[in-house]
Amino acid sequence: MESVLKISNLNLFYNNVQALYNIDMDIKMNHVTAFIGPSGCGKSTLLRCLNRMNDLIENCRIEGSIQLDGAEIYDKNQDVVSLRTRVGMVFQKPNPFPKTIYENVAYGLRCQGINDKKILDEVVEKSLRKAALWEEVKDRLGQNALRLSGGQQQRLCIARAIAMEPEVILMDEPTSALDPIATAKIEELIQDLKAEYTIVIVTHSMQQAARISDETAFFLMGELIEMNTTKKLFQLPNDKRTEDYITGRFG
Amino acid sequence: MVKIDTELTLFQDAILQMSDKVRRMYIMALEVLESGNKERALAIIQLDEFVNNDEEEINDRGLEVLSLLAPVASDLRVIVAGIKIASDLERIGDYAKNIARYVIKNERLEPELMRHARSIGDQFVLLYDKAIECYRTKDAKTAIEVPQLDDEIDAAFTLLIRFIEERMEAGENIPHLVATVGMLRNIERAGDHTKNVCEHLIYQVRGQHYDFG
Ligand SMILES: Nc1ncnc2c1ncn2[C@@H]1O[C@H](COP(=O)(O)OP(=O)(O)OP(=O)(O)O)[C@@H](O)[C@H]1O
Ligand SMILES: [Mg+2]
Numbered sequence: 041m042e043s044v045l046k047i048s049n050l051n052l053f054y055n056n057v058q059a060l061y062n063i064d065m066d067i068k069m070n071h072v073t074a075f076i077g078p079s080g081c082g083k084s085t086l087l088r089c090l091n092r093m094n095d096l097i098e099n100c101r102i103e104g105s106i107q108l109d110g111a112e113i114y115d116k117n118q119d120v121v122s123l124r125t126r127v128g129m130v131f132q133k134p135n136p137f138p139k140t141i142y143e144n145v146a147y148g149l150r151c152q153g154i155n156d157k158k159i160l161d162e163v164v165e166k167s168l169r170k171a172a173l174w175e176e177v178k179d180r181l182g183q184n185a186l187r188l189s190g191g192q193q194q195r196l197c198i199a200r201a202i203a204m205e206p207e208v209i210l211m212d213e214p215t216s217a218l219d220p221i222a223t224a225k226i227e228e229l230i231q232d233l234k235a236e237y238t239i240v241i242v243t244h245s246m247q248q249a250a251r252i253s254d255e256t257a258f259f260l261m262g263e264l265i266e267m268n269t270t271k272k273l274f275q276l277p278n279d280k281r282t283e284d285y286i287t288g289r290f291g
Numbered sequence: 292m293v294k295i296d297t298e299l300t301l302f303q304d305a306i307l308q309m310s311d312k313v314r315r316m317y318i319m320a321l322e323v324l325e326s327g328n329k330e331r332a333l334a335i336i337q338l339d340e341f342v343n344n345d346e347e348e349i350n351d352r353g354l355e356v357l358s359l360l361a362p363v364a365s366d367l368r369v370i371v372a373g374i375k376i377a378s379d380l381e382r383i384g385d386y387a388k389n390i391a392r393y394v395i396k397n398e399r400l401e402p403e404l405m406r407h408a409r410s411i412g413d414q415f416v417l418l419y420d421k422a423i424e425c426y427r428t429k430d431a432k433t434a435i436e437v438p439q440l441d442d443e444i445d446a447a448f449t450l451l452i453r454f455i456e457e458r459m460e461a462g463e464n465i466p467h468l469v470a471t472v473g474m475l476r477n478i479e480r481a482g483d484h485t486k487n488v489c490e491h492l493i494y495q496v497r498g499q500h501y502d503f504g
Contacts, residue, residue, distance in 0.1 A: 247361060274363050276498040287366050288295060 044069045044208060044238045045090060050104035052085060052094070052262075059085050061262045063104070067208075067255075072230060072239045074249035074270065077259035078290065083242040086259070087210050090240065091127035092120050109207070125152075128201030132213040134193035136185035136200075141168075141177050144185045144196055148204045163203050170236075171199035172229050191222025198229065202237075209233065211241040215248065227252050246286055250274045258282045295360050299369050302352055303426075306373050306380070309345035310423045312338055313380050316387035317419070317481075321412040323391065327399025335391035342384035349377040365495070372495035376426065379484040379491070383419075386477035386484075393474040400471070407451040408475055414443040415478050415485070422488045431496035438486040438503035448479050 043066035052060035060082050067073050075083040085094070092113060094100045106113050113123055125148065136144050143150075145164045154160065164181070168174040173195040177188070185196055194214055201209055211230075215223040230239055230252050243249050249256050250270060257267040258279075266279045277283045284290050316335050323332045353370045356362060362370060400408055418440040425434040455468050486503040493501045 246363070250363070275367075277364060283364055286363050 041071075042069045043067055044109060045240075046105075046107040046110075047086075047089075048105045048107075050086075050089065050102065050106065052082075052089065052103075053101045054097070055099045056101075059262050060089075063264050065257060065264060065267055067238060067240060069238050070234055070236075071254040072234050072241060072252055073255045073257065074253035075240065075242045075257050075259060076244075076246060076249050077265075077285070079244075080261075081259040082262045083259055084212050087129075087212055087240060087242055090208070090210055091124050091129055092118075093124075093129065095120060125204040126206055127208040127210060128204055128206035129210045129212070130194070130197050130201055130214050133217055134190060134197050136188070136193050136196050138184065138186055140182050141185050141188070141196060142181040145199050145203050147200060167199040167203040168196075170202050170233065171195045172225065172232070173199055189222070191218050191225060194218060194222070194226060195229065198226075198233075202233075206237065208238045208240065211239065213242055213244060216244060223248075246274075258285060260285070295356070295362060295366055298352075298356050298360060299362075299366060302349070302356065302370065302373055305345065305349050305352060306376055307423070307427060309342060309349065309377060309380050310426070312342050312345065313384045313387070314416070314419060314423070316342070316384055316391075317412065317416055317478075320387045320390040320394075321409060323394045324400045324408050325405050327394060329395050332391040332394040336388055336395075339384050339388040339391075342381060346377045346381040350374055365498075368495045368498060372491040375491045376488050379487045383481045383484045386481040389477045390474055393470070397470070403454070404451075404471055407447070407454060408478075411444060411447040411451065411475055411478050414440070414447050415482050418444065418482055419485050422485045422492075425489060426492050429492070429496055431493045434489040434492045434496075435501065438489050441482045441486055441503075444479055444482040448475070451475060 045067040047063050047065040047067075050060055050063040051058065063086060075087065077083055088094045089102065089106060090113075094102065102114065108123070108126065112118070137147060139147070142164055145167050146160045149160060149163060165174065165178075168177065173192060176192060177183075185193065188196060194217075198209070198214075215226050218226065227248065230241070233239060234254075241249075241253065253270045255267065256270045256273045258265045258273065258277075258281075260281055266273065266277060266282045268278065273282060274286060277286065316338050319331060319335050319338075322328070323335065353374045356370055357367075399405075418437065421437045421440065422434070424430070425437060452472065455472055459465055459468060483504075490501050490503060493499060
């Protein structure tokens with residue numbers, strides 16, 4: 041199985057406090073990979089490394105290597121903007137811009153200087169369809185995105201990421217602010233999206249990781265304890281600490 | 292202690308209590324085969340009602356844990372294995388009940404047949420006790436060895452068959468002897484289900500499937 045992202049010997053420090061230790065990990069193409077572990081174990085930190093969102097954080101130092109399709113993303117010549125189009129991100133709290141639904145999805149393309157209405161119309165529709173939102177909003181594309189429900193806003197953010205035609209979509213607890221029905225919709229959507237994209241998702245819900253991911257990585261205090269197929273990890277984990285965590289006996 | 296630990300302990304205790312009743316049914320069954328005490332035989336049949344009820348309660352308790360606490364990994368296997376073990380115990384209880392029914396319909400066993408019944412029965416109780424002890428102590432290692440004891444039941448049963456064949460050749464009452472063999476075959480079947488208990492326990496502890504036939 042081909043891996044899209046290859047993380048090797050990654051160490052990360054915030055102000056000289058180490059937050060990630062010697063992470064080695066392959067993320068497989070067209071798979072859903074879930075990151076689980078207790079609060080503060082470094083899931084979001086690692087996720088942010090994958091599209092260099094940590095560059096925005098002062099005093100964050102990274103050692104080691106992350107390759108996207110074989111090319112080092114921390115290379116000096118790597119264009120961070122183009123990296124972030126290839127590796128998109130969806131956050132915990134839906135964060136649409138205070139613009140119309142249409143403009144939210146078209147935003148990335150406009151930033152790239154694409155303003156041709158025909159192209160934009162096409163991409164907006166296609167992205168909203170892929171994000172399973174089109175039927176709900178097609179008659180009100182000009183409406184302010186902030187008037188959508190939380191679940192709809194999150195799908196809009198996914199559509200916004202998809203519009204850039206990324207290879208990888210990173211999601212940091214994308215459903216933690218949503219009700220069970222909106223959550224189910226996003227989970228279903230993630231299943232559909234993996235045919236075309238590689239998805240990495242941080243989640244605090246073990247059931248969610250079990251339901252939607254193919255591979256699961258369990259972290260503890262900045263270390264990758266175990267990465268395995270989700271089936272294996274939730275049935276017969278290799279490490280006692282993984283078992284303690286997934287069975288709720290942690291700490 | 293986390294809540295699921297309490298629930299799993301209660302669940303396993305319920306299975307152990309059920310297994311005690313089933314054991315008692317066999318001790319009593321061997322007794323009534325010897326004594327022909329039909330009232331005691333009836334008591335076995337009544338005890339079976341409680342065993343059946345235990346199985347249902349264990350199923351309900353298992354489903355409750357599954358739906359409310361969503362166990363995974365080894366916790367999940369405790370429930371799945373436990374539900375299967377309870378089902379095997381229930382069958383083992385049925386076989387003891389069949390023996391009790393026989394005693395109600397027939398006379399007690401004559402001493403020579405009784406000696407064979409005793410030998411088969413004692414081997415069974417030995418196997419059964421070891422299997423349950425493995426479950427109680429979650430000892431998968433021993434549970435891999437224990438099913439071999441079933442060979443002893445088979446051997447004792449073979450001796451019985453040979454004995455019966457000789458008697459038949461000597462021209463004895465055939466229907467009566469056939470019924471006796473059929474009745475004692477219940478113990479042999481109970482042995483097979485006891486081996487299943489070992490299989491389930493190994494699965495619970497190791498997540499591996501074993502088949503002892
Ligand atoms: N900007 C920052 N500056 C300094 N330390 C940080 C920063 N961001 C995170 N940390 C520290 O790094 C460690 C890992 O944090 P991170 O946010 O990656 O954890 P997490 O696994 O995502 O936790 P949660 O499940 O609560 O979101 C924590 O100890 C945290 O305090
Ligand atoms: Mg986080």
